[in-house]
Amino acid sequence: MNFPDDLKPQRQADILQPCVRAAIDLALNLKQLHWNVQGPAFQPVHEFLDEIIEHARAASDDLAERIVTLGVPALGQRVSLGDATVPTAEDTFVKDTNTLHYTHTMLESTILTLRKAQQDLADIDAVSEDLVISILATFEKDHWMIRSHLK
Numbered sequence: 163m164n165f166p167d168d169l170k171p172q173r174q175a176d177i178l179q180p181c182v183r184a185a186i187d188l189a190l191n192l193k194q195l196h197w198n199v200q201g202p203a204f205q206p207v208h209e210f211l212d213e214i215i216e217h218a219r220a221a222s223d224d225l226a227e228r229i230v231t232l233g234v235p236a237l238g239q240r241v242s243l244g245d246a247t248v249p250t251a252e253d254t255f256v257k258d259t260n261t262l263h264y265t266h267t268m269l270e271s272t273i274l275t276l277r278k279a280q281q282d283l284a285d286i287d288a289v290s291e292d293l294v295i296s297i298l299a300t301f302e303k304d305h306w307m308i309r310s311h312l313k
């Protein structure tokens with residue numbers, strides 16, 4: 163497929179790739195919290211984390227496939243990801259309230275990465291921007307729900 167001359171697929175891919183990394187990191191880090199959460203709110207937190215993990219996995223898939231659609235290889239292997247893009251939690255059991263705090267921070271970090279990408283894409287590719295916006299809507303709703311537990 164030939165893209166319009168004003169589209170620069172490599173430039174778009176370079177903007178989208180950090181979002182792929184952040185979504186993969188988010189899914190991995192939240193899975194660790196899903197397994198290790200402890201406390202009176204274990205069940206709802208354990209289950210809600212899996213919902214957000216599904217959102218993160220779907221996001222990484224959609225973002226990576228957008229990169230490939232543009233004709234650029236997507237990078238998703240852990241070895242190719244480099245340093246973590248999303249904050250990590252302790253390597254042990256985590257109390258339910260702390261789990262919510264970690265999840266809040268991780269989502270916030272991911273949202274900031276996606277917000278930056280959305281701004282960078284705004285003038286160069288509406289389709290990629292639209293994908294990022296739709297993922298932001300999902301993550302920002304998840305963020306609101308986690309935030310509401312912390313009031």
Ligand SMILES: [Fe+2]
Binds near residue numbers: 196212
């Ligand atoms: Fe599970």
